[in-house]
Amino acid sequence: MSGERVRPRVAVSSCLLGAAVRFNGGHSRDRFLSDALSDHVDWVPMCPEMDLGLGTPRETLRLERSPDGPRLVTRRTRRDLTAPMKALATERAAVLRVDGYVFKAKSPSCGIHGVPVHTGEASADRRDRGLYADGIMNAHPLLPVEDEGRLHDEVxxxxxxxxxxxxxxxxxxxxxxxxxxxxxxxxxxxxxxxxxxxxxxxxxxxxxxxxxxxxxxxxxxxxxxxxxxxxxxxxxxxxxxxxxxxxxxxxxxxxxxxxxxxxxxxxxxxxxxxxxxxxxxxxxxxxxxxxxxxxxxxxxxxxxxxxxxxxxxxxxxx
Structure with missing residues (x-):
């Protein structure tokens, strides 16, 4: 058996490692990532909402349908964060040097599938990606990408x-x-x-x-x-x-x-x-x-x- 042990560099949504950066001031620590896998990889934690200066706790976000594609807005104050979130994704993608990325499931910024896009008060469908994750994945189509929910599946x-x-x-x-x-x-x-x-x-x-x-x-x-x-x-x-x-x-x-x-x-x-x-x-x-x-x-x-x-x-x- 080869003695070669290279440690992957893996970007990850910070909340999945236990950082208290969620909208409610909490985290979404995942045991497989923070315990079993942490012994073998070097994590590169990221939180686009925090990087945009939204802080925590913060107003919740959602994707809304528009003629120009989904827009990322705050639910209560209706602040449109589409442009700054896309710009952040473009900036990050240009310098990203990692071997994989684990995103937060269902997040309007970081979800990789099944993210609801709203029309008014209705949820139109659940087939979209989060705005930030979409920018990263489009720029790096061969990058191994998953969310913590899908990683519960053994295959x-x-x-x-x-x-x-x-x-x-x-x-x-x-x-x-x-x-x-x-x-x-x-x-x-x-x-x-x-x-x-x-x-x-x-x-x-x-x-x-x-x-x-x-x-x-x-x-x-x-x-x-x-x-x-x-x-x-x-x-x-x-x-x-x-x-x-x-x-x-x-x-x-x-x-x-x-x-x-x-x-x-x-x-x-x-x-x-x-x-x-x-x-x-x-x-x-x-x-x-x-x-x-x-x-x-x-x-x-x-x-x-x-x-x-x-x-x-x-x-x-x-």
């Missing part, structure tokens, strides 16, 4: 955490004095992880890396970075994981006796049938990979996309 939580750690490793590579051979080595470690998300991208990125020695450095970084982040944004599936598990089994099959090989086949089939979580075949494969001395597989990020302590692959697929 979404695992997908988000996997992506922020992958983004962090890529950022660490490109922030250093890297050479084409370093990118080749990085890609080699991530091959199985990419394959589990997007087999088509796996082939396309492979062709890009094959030209690493002849491509201009900045162009190579931009092209690889976009392709890598796009591939990881594709949701992994049971079928794609089974494909990777079987691929890895094939690479060590000659080192296994028939009984051990049969055990691995059986446990992969159990995962495919949704009887056991992904952690079960992965643990058995990792054990046999170490025994076979298969260095290439041992170093694959697919087997340790984030710290094992987070225990995010222990859910049985629905």
């Amino acid at each position: 979404l939580r695992e997908a988000f955490v996997e992506r922020i750690f992958a983004h962090a490793r890529l950022r660490a590579l490109f922030e250093g004095d890297w050479r084409p051979r370093d990118l080749v080595a990085f890609h080699s470690r991530h091959k199985m992880q990419i394959l589990a998300h997007d087999p088509g991208a796996y082939r396309r990125i492979g062709r890009l890396v094959a030209e690493a020695g002849t491509c201009q450095r900045d162009r190579l970084a931009a092209g690889y970075g976009h392709a890598f982040r796009t591939a990881l944004a594709v949701r992994g599936t049971i079928g794609r994981n089974v494909n990777v598990l079987q691929h890895c089994l094939g690479m060590i099959s000659d080192h296994l006796d028939p009984a051990r090989r049969a055990d691995l086949v059986e446990v992969i089939q159990s995962y495919q049938a949704r009887h056991v979580p992904l952690s079960v075949p992965l643990a058995l494969l990792r054990h046999h990979i170490r025994g076979a001395g298969a260095t290439y597989l041992r170093d694959q990020t697919y087997f340790f996309p984030y710290p094992d302590e987070l225990r995010l692959r222990n859910h049985v697929p629905a």
Whole structure:
């Protein structure tokens, strides 16, 4: 197992870490973020309402429908904060250097989905984003983004955490004095992880890396970075994981006796049938990979996309 431990930098709505910045003077501390994940990431707390000088406690805000798009207004005094909030989002997006963002759910400024847009006293629909979150997400479409509510879902939580750690490793590579051979080595470690998300991208990125020695450095970084982040944004599936598990089994099959090989086949089939979580075949494969001395597989990020302590692959697929 690789000793590489890069800490993601993750922007977060301050209230989710326990800061008393909510409209009512309180907070919305989330246990997974402030306890479990805090040991492994570097948070970049942000609160757009506080940054606009609204203070706390403060008048509540809401989105209202208009011909020019949703407008952010205070409920009682009818102060229109649309322009300053959009300007803040543009300013922040221009300098944002993070590996992910966790927003406050349902907030008219920070919500990423299901935010009500009002027409008069009626709530017209709940399909919009908060004004600030919309600016950030439009400027960084490949940035891993979630809200604390969606992170209660085990599948979404695992997908988000996997992506922020992958983004962090890529950022660490490109922030250093890297050479084409370093990118080749990085890609080699991530091959199985990419394959589990997007087999088509796996082939396309492979062709890009094959030209690493002849491509201009900045162009190579931009092209690889976009392709890598796009591939990881594709949701992994049971079928794609089974494909990777079987691929890895094939690479060590000659080192296994028939009984051990049969055990691995059986446990992969159990995962495919949704009887056991992904952690079960992965643990058995990792054990046999170490025994076979298969260095290439041992170093694959697919087997340790984030710290094992987070225990995010222990859910049985629905």
